[in-house]
Amino acid sequence: MPDNTEPNRLKVAIIGCGRVSEKHIRAVTGLSDRLVLCALADTNPDAPSQLLKACKKKIKNYSEVTAALKTYIDYKEMLSAEKPDIVAITVPSGLHFQIAKDCLEANCHILLEKPMTMSNKTSRELYELADSKGLRIAMGHIYRYFPIVSLLHEDMANGVFGKVGHGSVIVRWGHDNDYYKQAAWRGTWKSDGGALMNQTVHALDLMCYLMNSEAKSVNGMIANRFRDMEAEDTAMGVFTFSNGALCQVEGTTATSPKDHEASFFINAEKAAIRISLRKGKPSYSITTIKGKNLAFKYLRRYIKQNGLKYLIAVAKNPHYGIYADLHRAITTYTSPVADGRSGYLAVDMVLGFYRSVLKKAETELPLPNEFKIEEMAKLEIR
Numbered sequence: 345m346p347d348n349t350e351p352n353r354l355k356v357a358i359i360g361c362g363r364v365s366e367k368h369i370r371a372v373t374g375l376s377d378r379l380v381l382c383a384l385a386d387t388n389p390d391a392p393s394q395l396l397k398a399c400k401k402k403i404k405n406y407s408e409v410t411a412a413l414k415t416y417i418d419y420k421e422m423l424s425a426e427k428p429d430i431v432a433i434t435v436p437s438g439l440h441f442q443i444a445k446d447c448l449e450a451n452c453h454i455l456l457e458k459p460m461t462m463s464n465k466t467s468r469e470l471y472e473l474a475d476s477k478g479l480r481i482a483m484g485h486i487y488r489y490f491p492i493v494s495l496l497h498e499d500m501a502n503g504v505f506g507k508v509g510h511g512s513v514i515v516r517w518g519h520d521n522d523y524y525k526q527a528a529w530r531g532t533w534k535s536d537g538g539a540l541m542n543q544t545v546h547a548l549d550l551m552c553y554l555m556n557s558e559a560k561s562v563n564g565m566i567a568n569r570f571r572d573m574e575a576e577d578t579a580m581g582v583f584t585f586s587n588g589a590l591c592q593v594e595g596t597t598a599t600s601p602k603d604h605e606a607s608f609f610i611n612a613e614k615a616a617i618r619i620s621l622r623k624g625k626p627s628y629s630i631t632t633i634k635g636k637n638l639a640f641k642y643l644r645r646y647i648k649q650n651g652l653k654y655l656i657a658v659a660k661n662p663h664y665g666i667y668a669d670l671h672r673a674i675t676t677y678t679s680p681v682a683d684g685r686s687g688y689l690a691v692d693m694v695l696g697f698y699r700s701v702l703k704k705a706e707t708e709l710p711l712p713n714e715f716k717i718e719e720m721a722k723l724e725i726r
């Protein structure tokens with residue numbers, strides 16, 4: 345049986361047993377020297393067993409893991425019975441705020457899926473609450489955990505690439521109408537938002553992380569071209585950053601579900617960085633102004649720092665990196681790589697973008713007041 349008595353083995357509970365939670369279970373059970381899965385909670389009583397069945401082959405020591413696991417319908421009951429150290433929140437986005445707040449109030453560290461919440465005000469409230477209680481929030485911003493990204497962030501901060509000129513981010517994460525029909529919350533303004541809030545928010549966060557800068561203003565446009573949903577399936581716009589850089593964004597779910605792409609480009613004085621994930625395959629190039637590609641050098645450095653086993657684990661499932669990092673942050677009293685503030689800033693960027701669409705005007709960031717995403721329902725976008 346898993347040994348709960350190890351001092352640094354933290355108890356993890358997951359609230360919400362839908363599509364993304366499989367990645368969480370695989371990550372937690374893959375880190376069984378540091379973490380133990382103690383509970384699953386879902387308002388649908390069949391969801392935990394369906395989830396476990398779906399990932400049976402991907403979990404090491406499956407029978408031991410499930411023997412130690414309790415399931416709950418009411419997450420509040422789970423919090424008081426299990427007293428987990430970490431709670432992963434993988435429920436529909438419109439429920440993130442209240443559940444995350446309840447978990448922090450129960451003194452749990454949290455791993456909160458993106459987007460942090462549906463409002464800039466509540467996202468800020470969460471990270472301030474966590475800070476005031478000495479708790480950690482790790483965001484489900486998977487791109488920060490891709491191999492070599494941490495080294496690029498570090499070198500950018502140390503001026504290795506010189507000044508940043510501009511960036512560009514493309515998220516073509518196709519979903520068909522069947523995806524939007526899977527659950528009533530998908531594609532609604534109130535509980536999900538569109539391609540920007542759901543599929544692009546963590547890509548915007550990566551641009552902030554790589555550029556070591558924060559967004560200063562935004563001007564955007566949205567449309568719904570193909571999908572049966574309330575919110576946009578396509579968004580395009582330009583951010584300015586406080587370091588002076590411009591960043592262009594294209595976020596869409598209107599492309600083919602069989603050809604997912606997330607591509608990042610940064611043009612700096614001394615090199616151009618390209619990171620791309622297409623049909624699940626990553627590619628990197630860090631090309632100096634003399635034309636030399638340093639990608640392999642970065643990969644070697646990353647393996648030297650983290651080990652090959654870690655690289656393979658995060659390449660297969662970036663949530664492995666998020667949990668490993670959250671464990672490190674809790675046990676060393678430091679911050680996770682994708683912390684609560686990054687969650688707030690990413691939500692603020694998206695809401696600023698939506699506001700600029702609604703007002704047909706460039707919007708300054710961070711937003712000084714709350715912008716309610718429901719206001720977007722006024723707009724005709726078809």
Ligand SMILES: NC(=O)c1ccc[n+]([C@@H]2O[C@H](COP(=O)([O-])OP(=O)(O)OC[C@H]3O[C@@H](n4cnc5c(N)ncnc54)[C@H](O)[C@@H]3O)[C@@H](O)[C@H]2O)c1
Nearest residue numbers: 360361362363364386387388434435436437457458484527
């Ligand atoms: N980081 C990533 O790569 C990534 C990928 C996919 C989804 N997500 C995010 O994860 C979240 C969940 O997405 P999904 O696709 O797994 O959704 P889903 O609809 O497939 O699953 C949500 C689950 O939460 C359960 N639930 C609803 N209300 C609940 C409550 N009050 N208490 C307990 N359980 C409750 C539902 O029954 C369902 O099983 C969303 O916020 C989404 O944006 C992140």
